[in-house]
Amino acid sequence: MRTIFAALLCFTMAACHKPAPKVVVPEVFRVKFETSQGDFVVEATRAWAPHGVDRFHELVRMRYFDEGRFYRVLRGFIAQFGVHRDFNVHATWRNFFIVDDPPRQKNLRGTLAFAKSGPSTRATEIFINLADNAVLDDQGFVPFGKIVEGVEVIDKLYSGYGEMRPEGKEIDAGRVEGETNEYLVPRFPKMDYIKRARLLP
Numbered sequence: 001m002r003t004i005f006a007a008l009l010c011f012t013m014a015a016c017h018k019p020a021p022k023v024v025v026p027e028v029f030r031v032k033f034e035t036s037q038g039d040f041v042v043e044a045t046r047a048w049a050p051h052g053v054d055r056f057h058e059l060v061r062m063r064y065f066d067e068g069r070f071y072r073v074l075r076g077f078i079a080q081f082g083v084h085r086d087f088n089v090h091a092t093w094r095n096f097f098i099v100d101d102p103p104r105q106k107n108l109r110g111t112l113a114f115a116k117s118g119p120s121t122r123a124t125e126i127f128i129n130l131a132d133n134a135v136l137d138d139q140g141f142v143p144f145g146k147i148v149e150g151v152e153v154i155d156k157l158y159s160g161y162g163e164m165r166p167e168g169k170e171i172d173a174g175r176v177e178g179e180t181n182e183y184l185v186p187r188f189p190k191m192d193y194i195k196r197a198r199l200l201p
Contacts (some may be wrong), residue, residue, distance in 0.1 A: 040150030049101035082125035
């Protein structure tokens, strides 16, 4: 009896510790962003930036962007997002860097690229090009997708808070990173946000 129980226990433990099935990221997929200004759809293409697209797919699957703020909106330039609503989660993921992808596309209006602060420092923060930004091509920012529906929504995102400090006056970049929504939500009530982002079938 004891032998049978031990065998059953081993079987149960093995079943509970099965590795999760590996996710195969499609070569092309779409994500619907529902925001405080309306909805838009992003089409991501692995051929453009495989490491970036794989990370984007991972973040969408874990609902990383839900309730995230567009905390840096510069009219005629970019709209940036990608700090998690919970600063503890962001503190972990902001250090999960991915290696750089070689540039294959230009930073045209409606394309998305990861922000970075140097070689292989892309993690979770993403910007949308609000215009054609050739200067970002020269700086090595690599688009991984583009808005294919609802591009007019990005022009409605609130930009009144301007650039972050020290160039700007209001938004403290360190507190954005360190406190995320606990800092942003009560102090910047006009800031637009992502209600949710989901993979489309």
